[in-house]
Amino acid sequence: MSNQEQDTVLEARGLSKSFSIVGAADLKVLNEVNLTLKESSSLSIRGDSGCGKTTLLNVIARLEPADKGTLFWGDRKIDAVSKPLATEASWRAKHIGVVYQSYYLIPELTVLENVLMSVRLSGLPITEYELRARELLEQMGVGNKSMQIPSKLSGGERQRVAIARALVNRPQVILADEPTGNLDERTGAEVMNLLLSSCTKEKTSLILVTHNPSFAQATDKTTSLKDGTLIYE
């Protein structure tokens, strides 16, 4: 393996995915998509609504199978067509962080408990990661909200907590699906800056799905998904 290959944390080869629609032809959302993500790098994906950006992230995260293609999670080769396995869930918990547009914080838990959920799911010791969780919350500017419940936070604060949750157990890759979609422009910019700077600081690779061209420009590589094909810009 070359040095270049060693740096690859995620690679997708020939991913295809289509959805059946009753009374109509199948909707092909991914068509032979190839994607490579290097260590500590970032990549943005833009595209129209419904073009398949979220589906691509789901297939990469192995939340749903592809119709065709292969995935490489580091050295691990995965048949993207196969049904997701329980062992993959375990790997995902340790190596992939997720950030969604709707935050998806668990309303019954405090902010700190929400952040530590990633640690619990990874099977890592809570006591060792609690300090890191608090530090991340401080970095995100919500350190003083750690004992609050999510319903007491603003949208921007919730997304900061979601980013802290994605980063806490030091994943190799963060998949961020329109993380600023529900935020106003100013808050969105702040959150995006935090996400990018944190990924850089934590040496975590990032795949960012966004509609915002300026956020996309801030990543190392920018792509757009059109007619199921990923076009590098």
Next chain:
Amino acid sequence: MKSAWPLFLAWKQLFPSQRKVSFFSLLAIVGVALGVNVMIVVVAFMQGFQQKFRSDIIDAQGHARAVPLQRQLEWREDSQKIASQPEVEKVSAYMQGHLLLQNRDYHAVPFSMGIDPGQSDGVLPLNQFLKKGFIPVQGYDSKDVTPIPTTDSLEDDVVFITQQVANRLGVRAATVLLLDDQNFSINKGRLVVERLDPYVESDEWTIEFLSGDQYNLRNSLGSIDLNGSLEQIASDLGWGYPKFKLVEGITPLSKGDRFRFQTFRSSILEIYSPTMIEQAKSDEMAPPREVRVGGIFEVPWQGFHTDALIGTSRFMADMRGEENACDGFFIKFKTDYLHDENKLGELCARLEGYLEGNWRIIPWFVENAWFFDLLKFEEYLMVLIMIPIGLVAAFAIAIALMTTVLRKTREIGLLVAMGGTRFAVGMIFCMQGFIIGSLGALLGCGLALTFIRYRDVLMSFIVTRIAGEDGQAGVTQFYDFYSLEVPYPWESEQSMMTFLTFIVFAVGVSTIAGLLPAWRAARMNPAEALRSE
């Protein structure tokens, strides 16, 4: 602790951070607790009733009854043989049959039993039965001060009858009322009637304090008019007269203080035996036997004959016209055999062998097997009826958890995206059922223990509200819950088993109730769950 996160999340969904308890959790836990409480309390009370009936039966007929397989002329030797066994505490012979009782135009044919009053108290607590059957006369300006009759007054021409027989025939035992007592100082000493035998005639008795230690005792018939010291006049005048006794008070009696008593003689019954009736059919003279009612008794065991008469063995022998007859023995064993039915059964079988097969020894639980089978059946039926209560709680839990699954669809998707397996996600809901069941069962046990602890107060409250003060006496006549012994789980293995059974039932059913929502959550497609609105 990778496997612990579903438990953590299950707990947090039931008891969220920054809140004491969720409304759903509270309702679900209380629902299970009430179900468990009701089931335990009902079964514990049923077992308490069974225990009480056991002791009532043993009181009413001893631990076993020996019945001759054919007429036994040497029954006294056999009685001694039984009594000589180290396990045997007391043996009482009895005769039985049916007699026709008549008072004016009223008739009754009670189950009649002849016993030796000297021996009976060891096996049958007849004095207790007489105490239980005693009903004082209620008077406006008088007070019933009749001493409760005892077996001391059971003679060959005296019988004891049950309340039902007494009511049917309109008869009662000798009675004495204290008259003009309402204005008398409670601090003064008073005269009480110590004994009132069945031969006392209807009369009015006056005892008047004269002075010093002098009293006057007189009756309205004029047969008694005595002056003298208290010791002299209060002394026993003999059979047929009431025996008075002074109870000292704080304030001494003053001149002119007097006590008036009205005595009523006991009713006289005419009794015919089947032999007499046969004689009458043959135009032979068969005058009835006249006996006095010495007391009214009540046997706590409801299975005992409600129409019953108890007289002496000689009385029964006379009525039957048989000499040296014995229809069986009541046997009481030592306390070791009180609770172990197997041991008692073996002992009875051994005694049968010892008596060379001439007697059949029937232990109490065999003789009353029908009754306990019925009680057991009732217990099972109650449990069967109550199981749906638990199932209703389980359905409520299942529906609530299913709603939670639907409400948390996107969270379920997120948990899978964050690395949770579908099985673990399903476990969150299964564990919620388990937690609800466990906490509900614990709370239910606590409630049941409280109910058992304060059962008298609670039952009295409930029965009084339903049946009223007067009705309570009627209820307790059949279900004397005040004397129920309902053991705590640490006191009895049976009680412990009841508690454990319903704990396991509640936890099991609640956990199973969580399975359907868990399965629903586990089979959810995470990508679709995340897309859901």
